[in-house]
Amino acid sequence: MTKNPWLTVIGLGEDGPDGLCAASRAALGAAEIVMGPARHLSLLPEVPARRIAWPVPFAEGIPQLSALRGRPVVVLASGDPFWFGAGAVLARQLGRGEWRAYPGRSSFGLAAARMGWPLEHTGCFGLHAAPLAQLRPHLAPGRRMIVLLRDADAVQALADYLVAEGFGTSDLTVMEALGGPRERLTEARADGLADHAFAHPVCVALAVAGEGTVLPLASGRPDGWFDNDGQITKRPMRALTLSALAPRPFEHLWDIGGGSGSIGIEWLLCDATLTATTIEPRAERAARIAGNAARLGTGRLRVVEGKAPEALARLERPDAVFIGGGLSQALLDWLEAHLPSGTRLVANAVTLDSEALLTAAQARLGGDLLRIELSATVPIGTRRGWKSSFPIVQWSHVT
Template identity: 65%
Template sequence: MSEAPWLTVLGLGEDGLDGLPPASRQALDRADVVMGPPRHLSLIPNSTAERIEWPAPFAEGLPILTGLRGRQTVVLASGDPFWFGAGSVIARNFDAAEWIALPGQSTFSLAAAQLGWPLENTLTFGLHAAPLTRLRPHLAPGLRAILLLRDGKAVAELATYLGETGFADCALHVMEALGGPRERARSVSLTEALLGTFEHPVCVGIDVAGEGRAFPKASGKPDDIFETDGQITKRPIRALTLSALAPQRGEHLWDIGGGTGSISIEWLMCDPTLTATTIEPRADRAERIRRNADALGQDRLHVELGTAPNALIDLDPPDAVFIGGGLSVDLLNWLQANLRPGTRLVANAVTLESEALLAEWHDKQGGDLLCIELAQASPLGPRRGWKSAYPVVQWSVTL
């Protein structure tokens, strides 16, 4: 018979012991150690177990917790530990046989009940340890979202950000200490949020309104949302490139020759489980890619300063690769020799030399070779005519 788990992840509400079901109370009664943030520890004043405050940053608490292996230990978390909580971190770092979870009522459920909002139609964000820019791709009139924030001061920061992005008419529903004796809920304007005082823990429901720009959901976002020095895969080509890359849930992209970062940023926008690394040899462009990613809510993009293939050697293997710059025989040979079978490769070329190289590899390796020729209406004297862009040759193949 396997041993019983030594670690319990326990969801605690703002009502402390009063709101705990019998199984959670029993876990606390038999605990040798209780570990959690100071606020959570203060909600269980009568526990006789050893108390350990979880340090900040959060990752520093994992070695401490590992050292408690073999002692009956309870880790305190807010509400549902698996909804923007500590539960997923525990699950990644400890064997399934070592722990059990006893979730409480989530803050999102309490907030939705307070507001009368259907959770299936409401976006939820855990921004207590993430930037407010995570909101940017989603902001559009009519959106309803519930946010967990770092502390009371973050309410004013949220109001400032919404005003700066053009959504100054938003209504904010600020809820403090939901489910506990200090519970308070207020609906405020952005101005009132800037002037008000709010107490931690806090969550905010947003009714989005205003004249701010809403981003389209389809691939091929407008070029002007990106800061660029002109080195950018333009919108129609970008849409075709994302279609060829065909992102799937949980996949990782290498974007070689990042330029502005538009391909990898749009890749990440497709699904929150996607990851990407962009490789850029110029420091100024690498910094610009970082700014674009942060501003557009894709701060999880990894930017690697260097030249392929040398910069690729120690990176996590990709599921898809885009070559937007630096195309060469050496690079293609390295990718062919080092990437896993099944990796998707897409390369764009505009010069005759690069076109010839892609044509040669298409002949050897197969795949699809596409010539994309676009023209845009522009003034021609008193009338209009077609102004052609350089044709782009795109090769896509599964290795």
């Protein structure tokens, strides 16, 4: 990194320049231009630098900033710019030697200090531009979370969401203008927040409570979590399939023949670094997959409406592939010809025709074949008996 980058990113708190370190003050004093949200600019004393309000949406400010390259510029951000802040976005756009950063006190740290919560055991969520459903996998009695919200109206939206999901008895501590002279804390239950008004900026410390349904941590979640028309990889088979796919951090999945999207969604629930694309030829199912993903906090699932293999050519290359529908010799041939070496491939077959395709593929290419037969108890008059499901053949192969 160079000694004198042209850009300095400064984390500014609600106490304005009073909380800045000496290096931040020096950078402000030497700046020719200061960019930042209007609220942050209003906290500064009179400085000789020209002030530019950062536009909304945020991305529109990047070209303006880039046009100032080479001049001494300060960008103001909230608290710690590298914790759900603008710092990471700017760092991706600029060369490492072009910028330096002086983080301020983070809202998460301030909120944890007010609550007396150990931050390492507290969920931290930045939902300025993300849906509240990102909280859904984490909602369980006893959980503690700190949630940054885009504006005052989002506080009531959060409370309404918790009530709708069955966690209306959760305790909320709404924190406004943390660390500044306007700081205010309001305590209420989620189901009793309707009469309160708040001012931006806000974050909420949330202690989850209630009788809402908790999403299990293990793969093979109950089928009821996924809206479907009957086309779904059922819970026990889904658990076996995720085990065979063996997700690892930062990997990408192709889920071919998505149905309800359950495989792609459960893949994403394994780790926040995972990505996935579901390919589904039927429009109504594609829409259902997107709805399931959004509701379960995995809206980053990409849903492609199309038929494999035709729809695969322009997709990001995968680390793992699951074929849950649309199995054909043409699809297997395309995958053999185009998948990178080392890609994990898992395919499930129910019909004799599909089973024959997988048996032939395994004989030619290798891999493992697994025949799975499941039975469940059903009433037989006044007694009970076993009812068998169709056997499923699973082929697992590394290209």
